[in-house]
Structure formats: C-alpha cells, structure tokens
Amino acid sequence: MTEPVSPNKVPVMxxxxxxxxGSSAMMTIGLGSCIGLTIYDRDLHIGAxxxxxxxxxxxxxxxxxxxxxxxxxxxxxxxxERGSQRTSLVVKMAGGACMFEYFGNNLNIGERxxxxxxxxxxxxxxxxxxxxxxxxxxxxxxxYPDEKGKVTVRSADGSAHEI
Amino acid sequence: MKLSSxxxxxxxxLGNIGAAHAATTLSQMLSSTxxxxxxxxxxxxxxxxxxxxxxxxxxxxxxxxxxxxxHGGYIIVYISRKSAVRLTNTMLGLxxxxxxxxxxxxxxxxxxxxxxxxxxxxxxxxxxxFVMLPSPPAxxxxxxxxxxxxxxxxxxxxxxxxxxxxxxxxxxEHRIDSDIIMMPExxxxxxxxxxxxxxxxxQ
Numbered sequence: 001m002t003e004p005v006s007p008n009k010v011p012v013m014x015x016x017x018x019x020x021x022g023s024s025a026m027m028t029i030g031l032g033s034c035i036g037l038t039i040y041d042r043d044l045h046i047g048a049x050x051x052x053x054x055x056x057x058x059x060x061x062x063x064x065x066x067x068x069x070x071x072x073x074x075x076x077x078x079x080x081e082r083g084s085q086r087t088s089l090v091v092k093m094a095g096g097a098c099m100f101e102y103f104g105n106n107l108n109i110g111e112r113x114x115x116x117x118x119x120x121x122x123x124x125x126x127x128x129x130x131x132x133x134x135x136x137x138x139x140x141x142x143x144y145p146d147e148k149g150k151v152t153v154r155s156a157d158g159s160a161h162e163i
Numbered sequence: 164m165k166l167s168s169x170x171x172x173x174x175x176x177l178g179n180i181g182a183a184h185a186a187t188t189l190s191q192m193l194s195s196t197x198x199x200x201x202x203x204x205x206x207x208x209x210x211x212x213x214x215x216x217x218x219x220x221x222x223x224x225x226x227x228x229x230x231x232x233x234h235g236g237y238i239i240v241y242i243s244r245k246s247a248v249r250l251t252n253t254m255l256g257l258x259x260x261x262x263x264x265x266x267x268x269x270x271x272x273x274x275x276x277x278x279x280x281x282x283x284x285x286x287x288x289x290x291x292x293f294v295m296l297p298s299p300p301a302x303x304x305x306x307x308x309x310x311x312x313x314x315x316x317x318x319x320x321x322x323x324x325x326x327x328x329x330x331x332x333x334x335x336e337h338r339i340d341s342d343i344i345m346m347p348e349x350x351x352x353x354x355x356x357x358x359x360x361x362x363x364x365x366q
Contacts, residue, residue: 156218
C-alpha cells in the first residue's frame with residue numbers, strides 16, 4: 001500500500017496561522033490546542049489546509065489564517081475562485097487538545113477552537129465529515145489532495161491513522 | 164517588542180545567572196558535572212515555530228510565572244524523551260533505556276523541573292529586585308511543538324512573535340540534554356528590560 005516518497009511529494013509545511021491551497025501534499029506539525037482544518041474538492045482534486053490558533057479574530061485582518069472566524073471564509077473564497085462548488089467539498093479537522101488542564105483557567109482554547117470551526121462551517125452550510133479533536137495529546141496532520149483527499153493523524157508515539 | 168543590542172546583552176546576563184543556578188541544582192541531583200550553553204534569545208514569528216521546535220516527543224515541565232507579575236508568561240524545562248529516560252534512570256538507579264515512562268518517572272521529572280525552575284527564578288528575581296514564583300508544575304510528555312503552541316495560544320497578550328529565551332544544560336557523563344526556556348508576556352519582558360536598565364545606570 002505504501003508508495004515510496006518521491007521528492008516532489010515533500011509536503012508543504014503549514015505553520016501557525018498559515019494556509020495553502022493546491023493539489024500537493026500538505027502537513028501541519030505538532031497541533032496542541034490549534035486546529036488543522038482540511039477542505040478537499042472531490043471533483044477538482046484540490047484541497048486547502050489551514051493551521052488555526054484562536055477562535056476569534058476580534059476584527060484583525062492581517063493574519064486571517066490564524067483565527068477560525070476568518071480562516072474558513074478565506075479558504076472557501078479561494079476554493080470558489082478556483083471553481084469549487086460547495087457540494088463537492090469534504091471537510092475534516094484535527095487538533096483542539098487540552099494539554100495543560102491546570103493552566104486552563106476556564107479557557108479551554110482547544111475546545112473553543114473546535115466549536116468555533118463547527119459554527120463557522122455551519123454558517124457556510126458545510127458539515128464536518130471526519131474529525132479527531134480534544135483529548136490531551138498533540139497531533140501532526142498530513143493531507144493528500146492527490147490521493148483522494150486522504151487525511152492522516154499522527155501522535156507523539158509515532159502511530160498514525162487515517163480519518 | 165524590539166530589543167536593542169544592549170538590552171539583549173542584559174537579558175542574556177539575566178539568563179546566564181538563572182541558568183547557572185539551575186545547572187548547579189541539576190549537577191547536585193545527578194552528582195555529575197553539568198555544562199551550560201550561552202543563553203540564546205530568539206524572537207520567532209509564530210508561523211515559524213516549527214523550525215525551532217519539532218513534533219518529536221519530549222518531556223516538558225511547565226510553570227506559569229507568578230508573584231508580583233500575576234500572569235507573567237511561562238518557564239519551561241524541556242528534556243528530550245531519550246534524555247528524560249536517562250535522567251530518571253540516573254536518579255532512580257535504573258538502566259533499561261527502552262521502556263515507557265511511568266508514574267515514578269513523571270514524579271522525578273516534575274521534581275527536577277521544579278527544582279531547576281525555582282533556582283532559575285530565584286536567581287533572576289533577586290537580580291531584578293522583585294518576587295517571581297513558579298506556579299505548581301504541569302508535565303506533559305508529548306510533541307514539543309504541540310505543548311509550546313498550546314502555551315502561546317493561551318498567553319494573556321495575543322502575540323504574533325514569541326520571545327524564547329533558552330539555555331541548554333548538558334550532562335556529558337549521563338548524556339542528558341535539557342533546555343530551560345522562558346517565554347515572558349510582552350509586558351513582563353518590558354518590566355525585565357526596565358529593571359535591568361535601571362540596574363546598569365546605578366552601577
């Protein structure tokens with residue numbers, strides 16, 4: 001099943017608050033309370049991925065990928081520009097963990113991130129088809145638009161699985 | 164916040180003093196020599212964090228900076244997973260490297276972290292002339308990037324750039340490598356710099 005990784009398969013690395021749209025493999029490493037959101041267009045075989053850090057932009061516009069409320073409209077606009085139809089989109093998310101309960105002081109950012117992502121998607125008439133959120137552990141997420149939008153989640157012990 | 168070269172030097176000296184005390188305590192706990200690197204101050208855009216801290220498993224003992232500045236930021240004792248096993252093996256008199264970390268290891272790591280962070284903060288607070296205390300510790304043995312990212316997300320003042328203030332402590336005999344990382348809030352950093360500048364003026 002596993003193919004050898006060719007040089008052009010080196011994934012595009014997406015840092016905190018960054019996003020990417022295209023058909024190449026993408027990866028975001030070490031998600032804690034952050035969310036890795038992927039949107040795959042099953043007709044055009046392209047995808048978008050973003051590394052969201054906080055639920056609310058509170059009006060900031062300089063880093064739209066950093067916040068759930070600005071990141072999702074941004075990706076949808078970019079995909080629409082490329083000809084995507086809403087009905088072709090498959091949305092998945094991973095992350096939103098709570099690694100330090102003690103410091104949480106009633107603000108579980110991971111959980112709030114995931115809730116906000118769901119709410120903003122709903123406003124845009126989209127549903128999540130697969131997700132792996134919450135818990136206490138970090139996650140590294142890889143997204144392969146050229147392999148039917150496959151999304152894999154890896155944990156610190158090295159085990160990986162598809163969602 | 165941009166630091167001038169004089170301010171960077173002053174902060175480095177602060178880190179030097181803190182890390183030297185932490186190194187002494189680690190050396191006592193291991194009954195072995197511990198060397199320390201020159202403290203590094205890095206200002207990193209959050210989107211580039213993964214270039215400095217990867218998703219390899221590590222033990223991170225985390226404390227919030229408390230005291231006169233209630234939510235001052237974080238101090239983190241970072242030990243790679245392999246070093247963490249070597250460290251607790253040395254402390255507990257074990258030899259098996261290829262084993263999962265259990266509750267005993269976790270207690271030992273928290274204890275080491277606690278003693279090192281307290282020594283670091285005692286020394287820096289004394290120099291700065293105000294009380295800085297570590298919160299109770301929180302331990303995670305997981306992807307280092309995920310832990311650091313979670314801390315950055317919950318800082319009081321939202322930031323696009325993070326200042327990491329790190330010093331490496333190495334024990335060659337037991338091949339243990341650790342890092343003390345301080346990640347102050349922007350306002351805390353300003354307070355540090357002001358205090359240090361006043362100190363330099365009065366000397």
